[in-house]
Each structure stands twice: as C-alpha cells, then as structure tokens.
Amino acid sequence: MAFVMQKRIDAGLSRKTARPQGRVVVAPVCSAAVEAPPAPAAKPAQSYGVFRLSYDTQNEDPSLTRTWKKTIKVAVTGASGNIANHLLFMLASGEVYGKDQPIALQLLGSERSKEALEGVAMELEDSLYPLLREVSIGTDPYEIFGDADWALMIGAKPRGPGMERADLLQQNGEIFQVQGRALNESASRNCKVLVVGNPCNTNALIAMENAPNIPRKNFHALTRLDENRAKCQLALKSGKFYTSVSRMAIWGNHSTTQVPDYINARIGGVPATDLIRDMKYFREEFTPKVALRGGALIKKWGRSSAASTAVSVADAIRSLVVPTAPGDCFSTGVISDGNPYGVREGLIFSFPCRSKGDGDYEICDDFLVDEWLRAKIRASEDELQKEKECVSHLIGMMGGSCALRGAADTTVPGEN
Amino acid sequence: MAFVMQKRIDAGLSRKTARPQGRVVVAPVCSAAVEAPPAPAAKPAQSYGVFRLSYDTQNEDPSLTRTWKKTIKVAVTGASGNIANHLLFMLASGEVYGKDQPIALQLLGSERSKEALEGVAMELEDSLYPLLREVSIGTDPYEIFGDADWALMIGAKPRGPGMERADLLQQNGEIFQVQGRALNESASRNCKVLVVGNPCNTNALIAMENAPNIPRKNFHALTRLDENRAKCQLALKSGKFYTSVSRMAIWGNHSTTQVPDYINARIGGVPATDLIRDMKYFREEFTPKVALRGGALIKKWGRSSAASTAVSVADAIRSLVVPTAPGDCFSTGVISDGNPYGVREGLIFSFPCRSKGDGDYEICDDFLVDEWLRAKIRASEDELQKEKECVSHLIGMMGGSCALRGAADTTVPGEN
Structure with missing residues (x-):
C-alpha cells in the first residue's frame, strides 16, 4: 500500500501552459471592464488534516480502488x-x-x-x-x-x-x-x-x-428545487407517488416569476392535465404553491430549507452525470443562446434539458408552449433582462440602467 | 399503478393479539416500579402530506419496485x-x-x-x-x-x-x-x-x-462516532488512509472514561503498535484526543458535530444489516450479560462486535486484553455501575444511592 505525495503545484503549472484559447464572448462587451486584474500568484489550497496525506489509488488496496x-x-x-x-x-x-x-x-x-x-x-x-x-x-x-x-x-x-x-x-x-x-x-x-x-x-x-x-x-x-417541489405538489393533487411525475419543467428565473410547466408534465406517463382536470388549480394554486414553498417552510421550520436544497443540488449534478431517462427532462438554468423557444439570447434561463450523462446537456426541443405558457415565459424573460441591465457594469456591458429599483420584490421567499 | 389505503389500525390490532410472552427481566426488579401505567389508547401516528397516500409497491411500477x-x-x-x-x-x-x-x-x-x-x-x-x-x-x-x-x-x-x-x-x-x-x-x-x-x-x-x-x-x-474518530487519529499518525484501519474497538462508556483500544487495532492488516512504535502517544495523546474531539470541534465550529454524528449512526445501523468483514469488528454499547471479558453483567457497555448482517450481532471473543487495557476497562465499568445506581428507581432496582453527586464530570465534551 504505497503512497505518493501529490504533485499539485506541478499539475497546476502544466495545466496553465496547456491552456486553450479563450472563447470569444458573444454579448456586447466592453473588454476593459471584463478583463480580470492581474491574478494573485497561483498557490495550491491548504490541504486539511488527514487529507494532507495523499494516495495513489492505483497502488493502494486494489480490491477497493481498482x-x-x-x-x-x-x-x-x-x-x-x-x-x-x-x-x-x-x-x-x-x-x-x-x-x-x-x-x-x-x-x-x-x-x-x-x-x-x-x-x-x-x-x-x-x-x-x-x-x-x-x-x-x-x-x-x-x-x-x-x-x-x-x-x-x-x-x-x-x-x-x-x-x-x-x-x-x-x-x-x-x-x-x-x-x-x-x-x-x-x-x-x-x-x-x-x-x-x-x-x-x-x-x-x-x-x-x-x-x-x-x-x-x-x-x-439551480432551479431543481423548484422542479422537485412542483413534482411533489402534482403527486399530492393526483394521489400518485412522486416518482411517477415526469417532464416537470421549470421555465425562467428562480424567482416568483418562475413558470412550473403543468402543460407538459406527465403523471404515470399520462399528461397531468388529463389526470387533474382543474385549470383553476393549475393556474391559481399550483404555480404560487411551488414558488412560495420556501416561505411556507421557513414559517414551519424557523429556518430555510437547507437539507432539501442540498438534495436538489445533488439531483442537479446527477442529472448531468447519469443519462436522462428516455422522454424525461430535468430543469436547469442555462445560457439561452440558440434555444428553440425564442427566448432572448444572453440570459441564464431555466429550460427543460436532457443529458447523455457526460456532464453536457441539450435543451429539449419537444415541449409544447401554448399562449398562456408563452406569456408567463415572456414575463420571466423580461425580469431576467432587467436584472441583467442592473448588473451591466459587472459583465462588461455598455449602458444599461437598473429598472428594478423600487420594483415589486420577486425573490423566492426563504431564499435571500 | 393501483394504490391501496394502508391498514395501519388493523395491522396494529393483529400485532397485539399475536404478541409473544414477555421476557423475564434478569436484574433484581421491583416489578411495581417497572410495570408501565395503563398505556394510552393505541392510535396510529399522523401521516404527513403526500405520505398520507400509501401505495402497494407490488402493484406500482414493477421496473422500480419488483x-x-x-x-x-x-x-x-x-x-x-x-x-x-x-x-x-x-x-x-x-x-x-x-x-x-x-x-x-x-x-x-x-x-x-x-x-x-x-x-x-x-x-x-x-x-x-x-x-x-x-x-x-x-x-x-x-x-x-x-x-x-x-x-x-x-x-x-x-x-x-x-x-x-x-x-x-x-x-x-x-x-x-x-x-x-x-x-x-x-x-x-x-x-x-x-x-x-x-x-x-x-x-x-x-x-x-x-x-x-x-x-x-x-x-x-452509540459509540461508533468514537470508533470513527479513533480510526481517523490512527490514520493521521501512521500516514495511512483511514479505510485501512480495522479492529478499532471502543470499550465501556460513551464518556471520557471510554477506552479506544490501540492494542488490538490494525492498520493495513498490521498491528497499529507495530506501525506506530510510540507508547507515550497511544496512552497520553491518542486516548484523550478521541475522547475530547467533540469539544475541539465545538470550539472550531461553534456548534456540535451533528453531521458526523449522523454519519456514525448510519454506520452503526449498516454494521448490523451488512455482514462484518472477516476479522474486523465494530463498536457498539450493548448489554454485558454473558460477555467473554468478565465485565460485570447488567450494564450497557461498548464492546467489539461482529454481525452476519441479519440485525443481530455477537461480541468478538478474540480481543487481547492486557493489564493496561483491563484497568481502563474496569474504570469505565465502575462508572457505568455508579450511573446505574443513580437511576435505580427508573429501572425497578431496589436500593442504590447516587455516588455521582459532586463527582468529576466525564461527559464527552460537546455532547450534553
């Protein structure tokens, strides 16, 4: 069971010499603003305690690590x-x-x-x-x-x-x-x-x-916590277990303008709207219940929902490293460039996505967007555009004035 | 995907009619004291939210639940x-x-x-x-x-x-x-x-x-957190990864009189004392470091070690539902009746144990107990006997006076 000291510093240097060409940023950019100041001298982070000893897993206990x-x-x-x-x-x-x-x-x-x-x-x-x-x-x-x-x-x-x-x-x-x-x-x-x-x-x-x-x-x-909460609400309403809810997309911003998409959702393979024939529920109860769940939890719990947030982060990662089940999707906020739904480019926007499990993903292109959904998506898109304008100076964008001053607060309750 | 309402109440009643004969308690018992008062009327606990709907997993999604x-x-x-x-x-x-x-x-x-x-x-x-x-x-x-x-x-x-x-x-x-x-x-x-x-x-x-x-x-x-902490300390001292430490027994009380047993511990299959030839370390550093780890953590962290305690509970359960690796052991506080080390009967005492993974266990009988270990075990045993006498009225035991009043505090720091 040999152990070798890890060569973190060497590895760091070789990475730098091998660095690929920087990508060109598509958004209008004031390059002086986005240019990073001279980076601090690179030094490895401090390893802690027993982890200071590093091991070559190939040479360790082969039954465990082979x-x-x-x-x-x-x-x-x-x-x-x-x-x-x-x-x-x-x-x-x-x-x-x-x-x-x-x-x-x-x-x-x-x-x-x-x-x-x-x-x-x-x-x-x-x-x-x-x-x-x-x-x-x-x-x-x-x-x-x-x-x-x-x-x-x-x-x-x-x-x-x-x-x-x-x-x-x-x-x-x-x-x-x-x-x-x-x-x-x-x-x-x-x-x-x-x-x-x-x-x-x-x-x-x-x-x-x-x-x-x-x-x-x-x-x-992260919009996966919203997706999980939406699945739970559809399970509750339909009397089916939550594992049977699929294609539960969250569109847009992780704020109260988010759009939990009941139109494309399925329960046990059947459209949710076939099982729950109650448009008033979907439009007036379901959506706010999902968006305001964090606040309801804080009221009960006295603190924000750290455990289920962590679970949803784990789910979000797994969605990228495990192939998506055929026909299913997961929700994640990603760059809208080239999306098939006409959402304005240059925003981080939550879409239904699927992955081969290689860390990459693609936006699903087979989701039905009706008039109602289109209007809701547009409202969340507008909000994200306004947020972008408020931080224009942080992303090297010319102009942009912050129209959100004094605007209604759409922060998801319980999440500062 | 049929679902059936669960018959909790019926199940509860049938359990009661089928109840086996009560075991005879071995310790000297004042039966009036130990006899429970009339139990409250049995009613099922309140199921929560989506879990109010129960499912027959056999009839559900067979690919998942078969x-x-x-x-x-x-x-x-x-x-x-x-x-x-x-x-x-x-x-x-x-x-x-x-x-x-x-x-x-x-x-x-x-x-x-x-x-x-x-x-x-x-x-x-x-x-x-x-x-x-x-x-x-x-x-x-x-x-x-x-x-x-x-x-x-x-x-x-x-x-x-x-x-x-x-x-x-x-x-x-x-x-x-x-x-x-x-x-x-x-x-x-x-x-x-x-x-x-x-x-x-x-x-x-x-x-x-x-x-x-x-x-x-x-x-x-639960003495598994102590075992885990002891394994980590031996890993740190020996420069080997913690997964290579085995047969790490904790004897006695989950208090500062606990005995982390370096004599029988192995690192990479070799006695720990062969790898770490430093008796002063074992006797004067190792033992208090394990026992006082909780306090050191609170000082850093500002709160007690909930996450690693939960991990050790998970480990303790897994030790009973997964077979113990040949030659290895796990530590758990169990009834000392009939133990092979001469520890007084009628105490809950931590021993090295092994399990076939059926929920049951046996105390390992092949641990070497030398003079030093014997004396340490005896001290923890004496403490547990004193604790027992302090609670004699709660366990239907005659007599018993609490000799712990004013005694030195041996609570493991960070654990009230």
Missing part, C-alpha cells in the same frame, strides 16, 4: 453554511458522482468562517468516506478553484433589513464577478459551474461573463 | 433536531438500509417542536426519495413507536447551566423510562433500539429495563 475513476476536484463556496453542511456529506458518500468516483473537495469560506471551515473538515475526517481523498480549505477563490472540475457556488450574502432586490443583485453580483474571474484563471477548462447563491440566474450570468475561457454552456443556475 | 423488500418502519426521536436533520435524509436515500429497502419514517418531537416536525416532513416530501413511502409525525411515543422495526433515540434534553451529570442522568433517564415503556407496548417485538441521546449507555439501559418484551440484546448505545 475500478475507480480518476479523482475529480469539486470546489464548493459557502462551504461552512447550512446547505453545504448537508451537501458535502452527500458528495463524499459517493451518492452523487458515483461509487467508483473518488473526490477531492476544495472548500471556500470567508475570513470570518475560517474556523468553521476547519470544523467542517474535521467532521469530514471523522466520517471516514472511502471516496473522499482530499479536502482543502481556504479563503482565496483563485486557490480553491484550482483545477476544479466542478464549482458549486453556494455562498452569497443574505439580504440585510430594508435592502431591495436591486441592492442584493449588486452586492452578490460583485462576489460572482470576483469568483468568475477566479474560475477563469484557475479552474479546469471544462469546469461545470452550478450557482445556488441567489439571485442565482443573474449570479450565474455574471460568473459566466467573467470567465470567457470556460464554455458558456457549462454555467447552471 | 425487487424491493417489505417496507420497514423506523422511528426517530428528537426528529426536529440537528442530528436527525442529517440522519433522516441519509435513511430516506437508501444509503443505510439498502437500495431495495423501502422505508417508513415515524418522527417523534415535542409539543414545542411540532411545527418544526412538519417542516422536516415537508423537506422530505420535496426530496422525492423513491424508497421513502411513509412519513408520520407526532408527539406521543406510543403512537410513533407503533410496529417500529428500528427505534433511533436521538432526543434528549441538553444540560442546563450548572447542572451536574447526576442531574442530567435523572432528567434524561425519566424520558427514556417513558419511551422504554412505549417501546414495550407499541414497537415490533424484535425492534432494534439505538440510543444516541446522552448519557447514552445508561439511557439505553433504562429503555431496555422498561421494555421487557423486547430482547435485551436489541438495545444499543
């Missing part, structure tokens, strides 16, 4: 928060990436949460997950995103008292600008990025526009 | 607390009982936590776990333990300011007396009981003595 894949690096921001506290243990258990997929966790926290990050790393040590081969912790995104195959961006500032959605966009937008630049500099050239921190669509847009070296397709905003 | 086992009922106390908030999602995912084992969760909370319990149930709904077929919530242990195949007893009162260990024993002992009676009345006759709430050894003893209809062997106190 069939294992190459270790993947998963960076997580907001790593000392409640959602991560659930998610990290799911990732380490092998439930998400597979039982043959060893994993290195790279955890980003703030200066204030440094000690808590150590606590998380200690609990991961004590949990003895065979697949968890490395844990690094740190406060510098350039370090923590180093060679990351996945970046799960959970960390975002919660809204302070009296703060408008426009203020939240601004404040968190700045975080995602910095982190986007760090991704661009440090992460794997094919890093998959999933943004959980809200407002997640526009945060994902900002990260994407600041990381031109990473394919635009690779950026996701 | 190979499934019969649903098991798992009761969890302290279900709205932090440990349960991690554990319930692990249980529902199939990671613990297996991917072919459908599960019904029966969640016990207090009056104060009723709303939070609903919040937990809502998050379980939204997580769409295929194996999770029922969730019931309630505040009456007689209801919640109904037909339970497993009872995971996490709930216990935390210690108030200035409260002694003796007071904690008393206060939580009363909870476990009530819950033991409820188990005796309501649970499956072969229910497996795992006590997590501290002081867990003596709480398990109290529950056991108040549930004479359930085999004494079925009661466990």
Whole structure:
C-alpha cells in the first residue's frame, strides 16, 4: 500500500501552459471592464488534516480502488453554511458522482468562517468516506478553484433589513464577478459551474461573463428545487407517488416569476392535465404553491430549507452525470443562446434539458408552449433582462440602467 | 399503478393479539416500579402530506419496485433536531438500509417542536426519495413507536447551566423510562433500539429495563462516532488512509472514561503498535484526543458535530444489516450479560462486535486484553455501575444511592 505525495503545484503549472484559447464572448462587451486584474500568484489550497496525506489509488488496496475513476476536484463556496453542511456529506458518500468516483473537495469560506471551515473538515475526517481523498480549505477563490472540475457556488450574502432586490443583485453580483474571474484563471477548462447563491440566474450570468475561457454552456443556475417541489405538489393533487411525475419543467428565473410547466408534465406517463382536470388549480394554486414553498417552510421550520436544497443540488449534478431517462427532462438554468423557444439570447434561463450523462446537456426541443405558457415565459424573460441591465457594469456591458429599483420584490421567499 | 389505503389500525390490532410472552427481566426488579401505567389508547401516528397516500409497491411500477423488500418502519426521536436533520435524509436515500429497502419514517418531537416536525416532513416530501413511502409525525411515543422495526433515540434534553451529570442522568433517564415503556407496548417485538441521546449507555439501559418484551440484546448505545474518530487519529499518525484501519474497538462508556483500544487495532492488516512504535502517544495523546474531539470541534465550529454524528449512526445501523468483514469488528454499547471479558453483567457497555448482517450481532471473543487495557476497562465499568445506581428507581432496582453527586464530570465534551 504505497503512497505518493501529490504533485499539485506541478499539475497546476502544466495545466496553465496547456491552456486553450479563450472563447470569444458573444454579448456586447466592453473588454476593459471584463478583463480580470492581474491574478494573485497561483498557490495550491491548504490541504486539511488527514487529507494532507495523499494516495495513489492505483497502488493502494486494489480490491477497493481498482475500478475507480480518476479523482475529480469539486470546489464548493459557502462551504461552512447550512446547505453545504448537508451537501458535502452527500458528495463524499459517493451518492452523487458515483461509487467508483473518488473526490477531492476544495472548500471556500470567508475570513470570518475560517474556523468553521476547519470544523467542517474535521467532521469530514471523522466520517471516514472511502471516496473522499482530499479536502482543502481556504479563503482565496483563485486557490480553491484550482483545477476544479466542478464549482458549486453556494455562498452569497443574505439580504440585510430594508435592502431591495436591486441592492442584493449588486452586492452578490460583485462576489460572482470576483469568483468568475477566479474560475477563469484557475479552474479546469471544462469546469461545470452550478450557482445556488441567489439571485442565482443573474449570479450565474455574471460568473459566466467573467470567465470567457470556460464554455458558456457549462454555467447552471439551480432551479431543481423548484422542479422537485412542483413534482411533489402534482403527486399530492393526483394521489400518485412522486416518482411517477415526469417532464416537470421549470421555465425562467428562480424567482416568483418562475413558470412550473403543468402543460407538459406527465403523471404515470399520462399528461397531468388529463389526470387533474382543474385549470383553476393549475393556474391559481399550483404555480404560487411551488414558488412560495420556501416561505411556507421557513414559517414551519424557523429556518430555510437547507437539507432539501442540498438534495436538489445533488439531483442537479446527477442529472448531468447519469443519462436522462428516455422522454424525461430535468430543469436547469442555462445560457439561452440558440434555444428553440425564442427566448432572448444572453440570459441564464431555466429550460427543460436532457443529458447523455457526460456532464453536457441539450435543451429539449419537444415541449409544447401554448399562449398562456408563452406569456408567463415572456414575463420571466423580461425580469431576467432587467436584472441583467442592473448588473451591466459587472459583465462588461455598455449602458444599461437598473429598472428594478423600487420594483415589486420577486425573490423566492426563504431564499435571500 | 393501483394504490391501496394502508391498514395501519388493523395491522396494529393483529400485532397485539399475536404478541409473544414477555421476557423475564434478569436484574433484581421491583416489578411495581417497572410495570408501565395503563398505556394510552393505541392510535396510529399522523401521516404527513403526500405520505398520507400509501401505495402497494407490488402493484406500482414493477421496473422500480419488483425487487424491493417489505417496507420497514423506523422511528426517530428528537426528529426536529440537528442530528436527525442529517440522519433522516441519509435513511430516506437508501444509503443505510439498502437500495431495495423501502422505508417508513415515524418522527417523534415535542409539543414545542411540532411545527418544526412538519417542516422536516415537508423537506422530505420535496426530496422525492423513491424508497421513502411513509412519513408520520407526532408527539406521543406510543403512537410513533407503533410496529417500529428500528427505534433511533436521538432526543434528549441538553444540560442546563450548572447542572451536574447526576442531574442530567435523572432528567434524561425519566424520558427514556417513558419511551422504554412505549417501546414495550407499541414497537415490533424484535425492534432494534439505538440510543444516541446522552448519557447514552445508561439511557439505553433504562429503555431496555422498561421494555421487557423486547430482547435485551436489541438495545444499543452509540459509540461508533468514537470508533470513527479513533480510526481517523490512527490514520493521521501512521500516514495511512483511514479505510485501512480495522479492529478499532471502543470499550465501556460513551464518556471520557471510554477506552479506544490501540492494542488490538490494525492498520493495513498490521498491528497499529507495530506501525506506530510510540507508547507515550497511544496512552497520553491518542486516548484523550478521541475522547475530547467533540469539544475541539465545538470550539472550531461553534456548534456540535451533528453531521458526523449522523454519519456514525448510519454506520452503526449498516454494521448490523451488512455482514462484518472477516476479522474486523465494530463498536457498539450493548448489554454485558454473558460477555467473554468478565465485565460485570447488567450494564450497557461498548464492546467489539461482529454481525452476519441479519440485525443481530455477537461480541468478538478474540480481543487481547492486557493489564493496561483491563484497568481502563474496569474504570469505565465502575462508572457505568455508579450511573446505574443513580437511576435505580427508573429501572425497578431496589436500593442504590447516587455516588455521582459532586463527582468529576466525564461527559464527552460537546455532547450534553
């Protein structure tokens, strides 16, 4: 059972020399604004405790590790928060990436949460997950995103008292600008990025526009929790178990303008609208129930729904690494460029998607969009366009004035 | 995809008529004290939300459910607390009982936590776990333990300011007396009981003595977190990965008198003492590091280690439902009756055990106990005997005076 010291620094250097050409950004760009400042000197993130010792799994216990894949690096921001506290243990258990997929966790926290990050790393040590081969912790995104195959961006500032959605966009937008630049500099050239921190669509847009070296397709905003909640509501209403609900698309923004699509949803293979013949329910109850579920939960629970959010993040990742069942879809917020539904380009917009399980996906092109759905989609699209204009200075876009000041608040309750 | 309403009430009645003869309690018993008061009228626990609809898995989607086992009922106390908030999602995912084992969760909370319990149930709904077929919530242990195949007893009162260990024993002992009676009345006759709430050894003893209809062997106190922590420390010291540490026994009480057994531990199949030739480390660093790990974590993390505790509960259950690897063991606090190491009978004491994976176990009889280990084991045994005397009135035992008043506090830090 030999062990070898890992050559993280060498690996980092060779990656940089092999870096592919940066992609050209399609959106109108003021290149001076999007250009990253000189990146801090690259240094590896600090490995923690027992994870300081790294192992060559090929030379280790062959009965355990022979069939294992190459270790993947998963960076997580907001790593000392409640959602991560659930998610990290799911990732380490092998439930998400597979039982043959060893994993290195790279955890980003703030200066204030440094000690808590150590606590998380200690609990991961004590949990003895065979697949968890490395844990690094740190406060510098350039370090923590180093060679990351996945970046799960959970960390975002919660809204302070009296703060408008426009203020939240601004404040968190700045975080995602910095982190986007760090991704661009440090992460794997094919890093998959999933943004959980809200407002997640526009945060994902900002990260994407600041990381031109990473394919635009690779950026996701989490709308899977909305999809899961919608499936549960249809199960409740129809009296069927939730596993029988399929093709449950969420369109648009992860806000109260989101569109849970009952028109294309199926229950036990049959259109939901054939089983539930109640248009008033769908239009007046179902949609707000899904959108306001987070707020209902906070009222019961006294805190936001960290566990089910983490479950939905795990689901969102699995949807990209396991092939989608024939005819089914999953919902994820992705770049609207070239979408088959006429949604304006340049937005991170939730669509029904399917995947071959290779980390990539395509937008499903066989969803029926009727008048009602079209109008709802348009409203969410308009909102996302307004959000984009509010953060134009963070994505190198000329002009743009923030029309959301004083506008109605569409933040999904319970999610700052 | 037919669904049938579940016949919980009928099932409950038929269970009662079929109830086997109560076992005779071995310990000296004042039967009046141990006799339960007339049990409240049996009524089924309240099923929650989407779980109100129950399904005959045999008639459901055969591709999914054909190979499934019969649903098991798992009761969890302290279900709205932090440990349960991690554990319930692990249980529902199939990671613990297996991917072919459908599960019904029966969640016990207090009056104060009723709303939070609903919040937990809502998050379980939204997580769409295929194996999770029922969730019931309630505040009456007689209801919640109904037909339970497993009872995971996490709930216990935390210690108030200035409260002694003796007071904690008393206060939580009363909870476990009530819950033991409820188990005796309501649970499956072969229910497996795992006590997590501290002081867990003596709480398990109290529950056991108040549930004479359930085999004494079925009661466990959680020392698996201590085992996991000990394995991690040996990995750190030896420079080997933690999965290579085996035969890591914890003896005695889940308190600072616990004995993490380095003498029998192996690393990569070799005695730990052959790899780490440092007796001073083992005796003066290793043991306190394991016992005081919870306190170190609280200092870093600002809260107790709920996630890794939940992981260790999952590990403890898996150890009973998956066969133990040849030559290996796991640690669990069980009744000392007939143990091969001369530990006094009638205590819940942590031993190295092995299992065929059928829910049962036996105490390993091939562990070397040298002079040093013997003395340490004796000290933990003495402490457990004193704890037992402090709760004699809760277990129907004559006499017994509490010698722990004013004694040094051996509570494991971070665990009230």
